[in-house]
Amino acid sequence: MPSSRNQWVLSLAKNLTQPFGKRQVQKEIETIREAIGARDGDDRLVPHGWRYTAAQELAEAGCSDSDIQAVTGHRSLEMVQKYRRRAEQKKASKRAQLAREQNENET
Numbered sequence: 807m808p809s810s811r812n813q814w815v816l817s818l819a820k821n822l823t824q825p826f827g828k829r830q831v832q833k834e835i836e837t838i839r840e841a842i843g844a845r846d847g848d849d850r851l852v853p854h855g856w857r858y859t860a861a862q863e864l865a866e867a868g869c870s871d872s873d874i875q876a877v878t879g880h881r882s883l884e885m886v887q888k889y890r891r892r893a894e895q896k897k898a899s900k901r902a903q904l905a906r907e908q909n910e911n912e913t
Contacts, residue, residue, distance in 0.1 A: 832853070835853050839851055857878050857879075860877055860878055861874055861877075861878045861880070861885075861886070861889040862889055862892065862893065864877060864889075865886075865889040865890045865892065865893035866893040866896065866897075871883060871886045871887065871890060874889065874890075
């Protein structure tokens with residue numbers, strides 16, 4: 807059994823053309839969470855959080871909506887656009903803060 811979370815690899819497909827069903831994936835994730843002690847408490851891992859993180863990071867990396875949909879499995883474009891808006895807001899905030907800092911340094 808792996809000794810740390812980084813050593814776990816979860817295959818989400820039986821082979822290149824047959825993905826596991828939702829229930830099989832849930833069962834595998836629960837087995838891993840139980841084995842590494844991440845089902846409860848501060849170290850609790852929530853699979854939906856992984857999906858959210860993947861969508862957010864893909865949007866921040868500039869991936870297209872269809873690419874994000876392909877990875878996360880979101881059925882609606884509206885959900886993917888939600889992550890895109892958050893990523894764009896984060897970039898705009900960073901630009902604004904940088905501009906403010908540059909302005910302070912010039913004065």
